[in-house]
Amino acid sequence: MQHRHIAFIGAGNMSRSIISGMCNSGYPAINIIASNPSMPKLDALKSDFSIQITQQNQQAVEQAQVVVLAVKPQLMETMCAALKDSVALDGKLFISIAAGIDTARLSEMLGGQNNIIRTMPNTPSSLGKGMTGLYAPSSVSQQDREYAGDLMSQVGEIAWVEKESMINGVIAAAGSSPAYFYAFLEAMQKETQNQGFDQQTARLLVQQAMLGAAEMVCHNPQLEISELRAQVTSKGGTTAKAVEHFQENGIDKLVSGAMRAAVTRAEEMAKLF
Numbered sequence: 001m002q003h004r005h006i007a008f009i010g011a012g013n014m015s016r017s018i019i020s021g022m023c024n025s026g027y028p029a030i031n032i033i034a035s036n037p038s039m040p041k042l043d044a045l046k047s048d049f050s051i052q053i054t055q056q057n058q059q060a061v062e063q064a065q066v067v068v069l070a071v072k073p074q075l076m077e078t079m080c081a082a083l084k085d086s087v088a089l090d091g092k093l094f095i096s097i098a099a100g101i102d103t104a105r106l107s108e109m110l111g112g113q114n115n116i117i118r119t120m121p122n123t124p125s126s127l128g129k130g131m132t133g134l135y136a137p138s139s140v141s142q143q144d145r146e147y148a149g150d151l152m153s154q155v156g157e158i159a160w161v162e163k164e165s166m167i168n169g170v171i172a173a174a175g176s177s178p179a180y181f182y183a184f185l186e187a188m189q190k191e192t193q194n195q196g197f198d199q200q201t202a203r204l205l206v207q208q209a210m211l212g213a214a215e216m217v218c219h220n221p222q223l224e225i226s227e228l229r230a231q232v233t234s235k236g237g238t239t240a241k242a243v244e245h246f247q248e249n250g251i252d253k254l255v256s257g258a259m260r261a262a263v264t265r266a267e268e269m270a271k272l273f
């Protein structure tokens with residue numbers, strides 16, 4: 001990928017994951033700068049990856065061709081207002097990773113800049129196992145799209161969406177969803193402990209089952225997920241009873257309700273911020 005000068009505004013978990021993926025795949029650290037109001041996360045980034053650091057956003061952005069907007073959604077407006085008043089932004093590519101702020105609103109926050117790509121990554125990016133959805137309005141060049149796609153490919157798989165509203169679908173399916181799996185595993189671990197196992201063994205049992213199941217899905221793209229489920233489910237056996245219990249208690253409705261709640265919240269956030 002092109003090694004453009006890139007600034008990360010906000011040096012939190014997501015920025016760290018992306019920076020780690022970039023450095024591991026040979027992106028020159030000298031071309032990466034991160035800014036954050038406090039020093040500890042910056043110091044860690046410098047010592048782990050030898051990137052440039054600063055506490056001044058404008059200093060990071062001045063030299064950068066690409067600016068990653070990586071602060072929490074509720075802080076985006078104040079951060080962008082200070083930025084547009086202190087640095088010339090024309091000609092730069094902006095890549096937002098924030099949930100619930102659309103490109104039109106980001107453009108407004110940035111004083112009319114319109115070279116903006118929206119992305120929605122997830123936390124497994126920290127292990128290079130991320131899933132990122134991307135959206136670019138038609139005003140963004142092919143070269144800039146390629147750059148953003150290459151960038152997010154450093155930390156996992158990517159999928160472009162045609163319509164911006166579909167980014168909210170990406171949030172529900174991939175951005176937020178690691179937490180759904182954790183919630184499911186927490187419940188499984190608890191019940192495994194109820195069955196008499198100690199905490200550590202209970203965790204090992206459920207986490208290894210989850211890892212194995214995930215690998216089975218990834219390594220068998222030719223099989224529908226329902227077929228993989230069928231392979232575990234002996235007629236009249238234990239799995240059939242467990243799956244029946246899920247179905248009788250409305251697993252599909254529960255899951256779709258949770259995903260819709262995530263989409264609805266993303267829509268609400270778009271109005272709030």
Ligand SMILES: NC(=O)C1=CN([C@@H]2O[C@H](COP(=O)(O)OP(=O)(O)OC[C@H]3O[C@@H](n4cnc5c(N)ncnc54)[C@H](O)[C@@H]3O)[C@@H](O)[C@H]2O)C=CC1
Pocket residue numbers: 009010011012013014015035036037038041057070071072073075078079097098099120121122123175
């Ligand atoms: N955590 C997740 O699973 C995901 C988060 N996101 C989005 O990523 C963005 C960042 O999230 P995280 O990295 O999890 O948050 P985080 O809280 O770890 O990082 C945000 C960083 O921004 C810094 N910051 C606050 N005000 C600032 C300012 N004015 N200028 C520069 N830096 C400032 C904070 O000190 C913090 O280090 C959010 O917008 C979130 O919606 C997107 C996908 C997944």
Ligand SMILES: O=C(O)[C@@H]1CCC=N1
Pocket residue numbers: 099171175176
């Ligand atoms: O919960 C959130 O709002 C963010 C976006 C996706 C994951 N975490």
